[in-house]
Amino acid sequence: MRAFKNDKEILEKTAIIDRFLRYIRIDTTSVEESDKCPSSPGQLELAKMLAQELRDIGLEDAKVDENGYVLATLSGNRPGTIGFIAHIDTAPQFTGKNVKPVIHENYDGKAIKLKNGIVIDPAESRELSRCIGDTIITADGSTLLGADDKAGIAAIMAALEILKKDESLPHPTLRICFNPEEEVGRGADKFPLETFGAPVAFTLDGGFVGEVNTETFSADKATVTFRGVSVHPGMAKGKMVNALRYLGSFLDSLPTEKAPETTEKREGFIHPTDISGDAAEAKVNMILRSFDDKELAGHGDEVKRLANKIAEREPRLGVEVEIKEQYRNMRPGLDKHPGIMERMVQALKAAGVKPFHEPIRGGTDGSRLTAMGMPTPNLFAGGVNFHGPSEWISTRAMALSACTILNLIQVYAESGGETK
Ligand SMILES: [Zn+2]
Structure with missing residues (x-):
């Protein structure tokens, strides 16, 4: 050669x-x-x-x-x-x-x-x-x-x-x-x-x-949607369930030690990328990353667990977690x-x-x-x-x-x- x-x-x-x-x-x-x-x-x-x-x-x-x-x-x-x-x-x-x-x-x-x-x-x-x-x-x-x-x-x-x-x-x-x-x-x-x-x-x-x-990373996308109860704010006492507040609590509960801003090299993360919505319905898109497919599945489980924990606070609150594969x-x-x-x-x-x-x-x-x-x-x-x-x-x-x-x-x- x-x-x-x-x-x-x-x-x-x-x-x-x-x-x-x-x-x-x-x-x-x-x-x-x-x-x-x-x-x-x-x-x-x-x-x-x-x-x-x-x-x-x-x-x-x-x-x-x-x-x-x-x-x-x-x-x-x-x-x-x-x-x-x-x-x-x-x-x-x-x-x-x-x-x-x-x-x-x-x-x-x-x-x-x-x-x-x-x-x-x-x-x-x-x-x-x-x-x-x-x-x-x-x-x-x-x-x-x-x-x-x-x-x-x-x-x-x-x-x-x-x-x-x-x-x-x-x-x-x-x-x-x-x-x-x-x-x-x-x-x-x-x-x-x-x-x-x-x-x-x-x-x-x-x-x-x-x-x-x-x-490369293995990658999933997660979307968490909270569904509340929307009522005119003037007559909302005891009736309104504001999805935005629960979304805020959920974001706050995400592990800070598993974020892009706190990890490097071979460490994976859970990263909220964007939010949208109102009192009736609010959702957050997240990307989940890991070099290990099992750990990645663990990130997905953690997102579900944290979302369900928020939902436990209020029986009228609906929560949905969707996880989609991006690449491996x-x-x-x-x-x-x-x-x-x-x-x-x-x-x-x-x-x-x-x-x-x-x-x-x-x-x-x-x-x-x-x-x-x-x-x-x-x-x-x-x-x-x-x-x-x-x-x-x-x-x-x-x-x-x-x-x-x-x-x-x-x-x-x-x-x-x-x-x-
Ligand atoms: Zn390139």
């Missing part, structure tokens, strides 16, 4: 940076409240551009499907099929409109100052101190950058460019998907799993050099295929990159796809400080992501069609 580990080679031989800079200029912010897919016109605009670029590279079947998913194939010169996935949209938490990239060549190790008082300080963003001498790309302080996940798209494109230029490199059949709606948790909803037809895939949606994610930790699904992890680590090491495993305190499209039967761990694309104006990426990091992809492809080529 030819180990790719030279970032400069990727930067010279491919258009990785030009591509990245082109992609981030298109506003692809996804819209939570929308029921369309894709939820914003910019996503479709970028999807079409990407399909054309894939065809230009030589993946002739590249197309955008009816839901805005870009699909393409590079036929293998070795048996087996593996998939590579990155998402088109950017996070709705911060604007992605009119992104003006700023290129900081030969980074000197000092704090990077941007517009609007945004400072990216190596004391806080510690990966910066590992990028001295690199070219760093940021936005100008007024938008996010969009390295999440346009760096992933650019890295996959660069790897394809290399494979097309050097046909002697061994590779299984590669299926590529650039999908919309990841940031609003719907990227897997319309994922064309059957057409995609890969027994294993990798999302290129991770952070700094070396990051590997094979664990990909770890148990991946544990069934230890070969996947071994090959990823092999690919990273061949790129001269030290793997570090980071459990994600959230979900990825890969969590859902793994649950749907296609094991899909996540690999780094290089970016840091996602979803805000201090997002940044080193061009070396992005190139090393492409190197890792190329190594992984060759590791699979050597496995003789064994993909799991």
Whole structure:
């Protein structure tokens, strides 16, 4: 196998940076409240551009499907099929409109100052101190950058460019998907799993050099509804049951030691996200999170117990608790295929990159796809400080992501069609 580990080679031989800079200029912010897919016109605009670029590279079947998913194939010169996935949209938490990239060549190790008082300080963003001498790309302080996940798209494109230029490199059949709606948790909803037809895939949606994610939260949504008795307040004595008051007591009874603001690393939480209602009926939506499915079920039981305890205070008060599954930790699904992890680590090491495993305190499209039967761990694309104006990426990091992809492809080529 030819180990790719030279970032400069990727930067010279491919258009990785030009591509990245082109992609981030298109506003692809996804819209939570929308029921369309894709939820914003910019996503479709970028999807079409990407399909054309894939065809230009030589993946002739590249197309955008009816839901805005870009699909393409590079036929293998070795048996087996593996998939590579990155998402088109950017996070709705911060604007992605009119992104003006700023290129900081030969980074000197000092704090990077941007517009609007945004400072990216190596004391806080510690990966910066590992990028001295690199070219760093940021936005100008007024938008996010969009390295999440346009760096992933650019890295996959660069790897394809290399494979097309050097046909002697061994590779299984590669299926590529650039999908919309990841940031609003719907990227897997319309994922064309059957057409995609890969027994294993990798999302290129991770952070700094070396990051590997094979664990995510398991997630449920809980809704608790209190139903009171509404009466004109002037004549309410002994009659009114104000649902809002009971909802307030319920919120107060939630365990503060199991909140996002008091937990980290492997600790789960119960988190009320929004409330609505009036005296007659009031409800709260909550998200429940844990790395362990049993503990997650325990969070659900605790919500029910606390809600019922409130209901015991007033026989006329109605209470309803609904718990819905959102996604599951990909770890148990991946544990069934230890070969996947071994090959990823092999690919990273061949790129001269030290793997570090980071459990994600959230979900990825890969969590859902793994649950749907296609094991899909996540690999780094290089970016840091996602979803805000201090997002940044080193061009070396992005190139090393492409190197890792190329190594992984060759590791699979050597496995003789064994993909799991
Ligand atoms: Zn992402």
